[in-house]
Amino acid sequence: xxxxxxxxxxxxxxxxxxxxxxxxxxxxxxxxxxxxxxxxxxxxxxxxxxxxxxxxxxxxxxxxxxxxxxxxxxxxxxxxxxxxxxxxxxxxxxxxxxxxxxxxxxxxxxxxxxxxxxxxxxxxxxxxxxxxxxxxxxxxxxxxxxxxxxxxxxxxxxxxxxxxxxxxxxxxxxxxxxxxxxxxxxxxxxxxxxxxxxxxxxxxxxxxxxxxxxxxxxxxxxxxxxxxxxxxxxxxxxxxxxxxxxxxxxxxxxxxxxxxxxxxxxxxxxxxxxxxxxxxxxxxxxxxxxxxxxxxxxxxxxxxxxxxxxxxxxxxxxxxxxxxx
Numbered sequence: 001x002x003x004x005x006x007x008x009x010x011x012x013x014x015x016x017x018x019x020x021x022x023x024x025x026x027x028x029x030x031x032x033x034x035x036x037x038x039x040x041x042x043x044x045x046x047x048x049x050x051x052x053x054x055x056x057x058x059x060x061x062x063x064x065x066x067x068x069x070x071x072x073x074x075x076x077x078x079x080x081x082x083x084x085x086x087x088x089x090x091x092x093x094x095x096x097x098x099x100x101x102x103x104x105x106x107x108x109x110x111x112x113x114x115x116x117x118x119x120x121x122x123x124x125x126x127x128x129x130x131x132x133x134x135x136x137x138x139x140x141x142x143x144x145x146x147x148x149x150x151x152x153x154x155x156x157x158x159x160x161x162x163x164x165x166x167x168x169x170x171x172x173x174x175x176x177x178x179x180x181x182x183x184x185x186x187x188x189x190x191x192x193x194x195x196x197x198x199x200x201x202x203x204x205x206x207x208x209x210x211x212x213x214x215x216x217x218x219x220x221x222x223x224x225x226x227x228x229x230x231x232x233x234x235x236x237x238x239x240x241x242x243x244x245x246x247x248x249x250x251x252x253x254x255x256x257x258x259x260x261x262x263x264x265x266x267x268x269x270x271x272x273x274x275x276x277x278x279x280x281x282x283x284x285x286x287x288x289x290x291x292x293x294x295x296x297x298x299x300x301x302x303x304x305x306x307x308x309x310x311x312x313x314x315x316x317x318x319x320x321x322x323x324x325x
Contacts, residue, residue: 002222004199005138005167007067007094009223011036012216013240014201016227017071017097023058025268027065030230033237036223038068042099045074048083059091060272069095069140073102075113080127081134088135096135098128100143100157103176115176118147124157125164132165142170145188148177158192170201170225190219201225208236209243232288234261255323258289259316266309275309282312295322
């Protein structure tokens with residue numbers, strides 16, 4: 001058990017805010033698998049202030065996802081404040097998170113948001129301080145190690161965020177210029193943990209027990225955030241909890257359990273999306289769920305040609321029979 005502000009969290013494993021992935025359906029599954037805290041995919045502060053319907057729809061969350069953090073990205077103090085207030089008043093998340101880690105050029109370069117803010121420490125203090133004052137719930141910040149290898153400033157930024165009132169900080173141990181390539185730098189995460197007194201969440205390259213243990217043991221972080229390592233593998237949350245809490249290594253999911261999870265995921269998606277969007281999103285998830293199974297490429301290609309949920313169901317049932325018990 002650990003805390004962010006006054007929010008109690010019962011697992012040291014956290015779900016990352018992945019764009020196009022971490023919607024309510026995926027978050028609910030992560031929580032069912034024992035994830036301690038889920039971060040919703042980032043939304044634009046400007047889109048919230050303009051009351052953009054697509055963005056507002058992305059904010060939907062359910063009670064069984066708590067505790068939940070809603071992430072916002074932007075570069076303008078007033079828009080950040082307005083968006084944070086709107087989200088708090090209408091959605092009541094447990095935590096508001098400020099994105100200072102997104103490496104995508106249209107966010108970090110064109111909009112000077114996401115990891116683009118790492119180049120402007122004075123602006124970081126202004127934004128975090130203003131958002132903290134605007135909502136009565138904990139505010140957290142997600143950063144990278146720096147803009148590039150010549151400007152590693154995660155420790156400086158973390159200290160600024162703490163001084164500005166942030167209740168926790170997540171560090172992805174890569175620079176903005178690295179994107180998702182190369183290896184995560186555990187040393188910078190360790191230095192951030194040693195430099196602040198608020199909780200620190202380590203992020204990057206956690207995909208199994210070995211990498212999770214290495215992150216926790218080496219850096220001393222309070223929790224670990226998992227993103228890509230959970231794609232097609234929400235069981236990772238249960239796996240890590242069982243290992244860290246009881247020292248047990250649980251069996252990997254069977255092929256049948258993977259197919260069952262696809263149907264479960266589909267049911268949750270159908271509650272929040274149109275059939276067309278369910279098909280599009282589910283195809284991506286299915287590719288991850290069945291990766292490594294017999295004839296996975298064949299069925300993945302067939303599923304990518306489908307146009308309806310019913311077609312996907314027929315193919316999955318056919319695949320289930322082929323996989324056997």
